[in-house]
Amino acid sequence: MLVQYAGLLIVLAVLVGVFSYGSEHFFQKNTFVSIANQIPDLTLVAVGMTLVLIVGGIDLSVGSVLALSSAVLGVLMVQYGWPLWGAIPLCLLAAAACGLFNGMVSIGFGIPSFIVTLGMLEIARGATKVVTDSQLIYIGSAVEPIGEPLPGVLLSPAFLLAVAAVIVGQFLLTCTVFGRYCVAIGTNAEAVRMSGIRSAPYSISVFVISGVLCGLAGLAHASRLSSADPNAAIGIELSAIAACVIGGTSLMGGRGSVVSSFIGVLIIAVLQTGLAQLGVSDAQKQIITGSVIVIAVIVDALRSRWVNEH
Template sequence: MNRVKSILRSLTPHLGLVAVLAVLVAVFSMLSKNFFQASTVVSIANQIPDLTFLVVGMTLVLIIGGIDLSVGALLALASAVLGVLMDVHGWSIWLAFPIAILVSAAAGGINGAISVGFGIPSFIVTLGMLEMARGATKVVTESKSIYIGSRIEWFGQPIQGLAISPAFMVAIAAVVAGQLFLTRTIWGRYCIAIGTNAEAVRMSGIRSAPLCVSIFVLSGVMCGMAGLAQTSRLSSSDPNAAIGIELAAIAACVIGGTSLMGGRGNVIRSFIGVLIIQVLQTGLAQLGVSDASKQIITGLVIVVAVLLDALRTRWNDRT
């Protein structure tokens, strides 16, 4: 009986988020006759891989008590590197993609090394990286979109007979891997411990600095994966891609219950947060809501999510 209660208790946060998602689907299905269709589900599934990759890395960064504002810029930079290498230099995707991943991972490592090594808040460091990566993207692409075409779009196009893209399948695999890493490895347990009480971890003899830097590197790798996903979906590299996506990534994590204060988070729940945001945006688009109104509503969702996170933290502290 105790085992059953424990399982039900662990599922409660998931069920709450699934209920919110179900309510959104029901509301938009009533307001728009075209929403509750298979084509909408396929469209949503094939639009979320880039945000999903970012959310996997962002969840881990938030859990250790950091934040990464540079994820959108690193996505664009990885996409730019892909575009230049494949279009200008004629490289295959199998040669260009590792270089793009290496660039975004190195940028993530720089974020972590400066933040951890010099004790500078990651908010400031990654904000600086955001500007540098955006500038580097414009330099690499000469501020022009680079069309790649079928050489890369196969990764973001639905597989015939399955209706979902390879990018979506890889993104789901990343979510599963991220959750297993967090809950089934010592490394993942240390991440939670660092976010909960970094000083206690240090006093216990655990070297937290290399672990924290590696999490920022992993976030950079996820940015590279997101760059590949978005480039394949758009068939081109856009120097202005993913502006503001870091806010959506943070919002998805907070909606999923990841604490902005560190020490608490769940990759699967963050993914459900991605679904909630994408359903919201898709539903509003089908209702003909203007881009300005969609931004207001999305911003309101972020504020409410942060408020609920603060209230939940206070409640836990009292109990």
């Protein structure tokens, strides 16, 4: 079971080792707690992105949808005085609607999801600004429990939610007909059609799932900042795609693993935190992170060539 993740886990372990050697503050409980409480949004988004990439699509709208759902949450709780449990369903519904739109338009009209979700990236961001009047909405303590470590466990509900999403996502992918057909559609949609399978319901569902996960990520994001930021998570789509690619998910569809993407998220987070502790400048951090992504893709290309030849 662990064998297929061995390569990624080794990379992760090496990074942890290097940073522990380089900085005496790194290998401490606080570092890991802070990483764990930073990554829920990216993890949730990356789970959805993995599924979308597997069916051969891409979702560029994740950051805007995340911001929109947290804005809906903030407005409902602050301006209308809704309780958290009442605002959450609506915030998820808004995110699901965005995903449904992405799926219906790209599958129904046969338009590349790259373009449709690029449009949604702008639409949802604009909607967020309309909803919030382009102002940061401070929600306060009502939303904080989700992002704060549970007593005794040191992990936040948001983190546990993200881990649960990874587990459910991986289960969906490997143990259900739904997941099997997603992989098949991403491999060769025409062969799937000629096998007598209608692929549209599966592909559209995947975009909806990605939307809902962005909604949950919006929740996690709002709870960590105690507020809804109309400019939240700009560019998170690229981090999510990077995590998926580091995890070996193919941008051409048909291959990927949710767990691997999660490890990809961890690698990115450890890299960020570790480099910061070493006192590396932001500019250098960007160069190093970018290099890691490119190297991961090269390694993956070599791997698949090796597999093809053997």
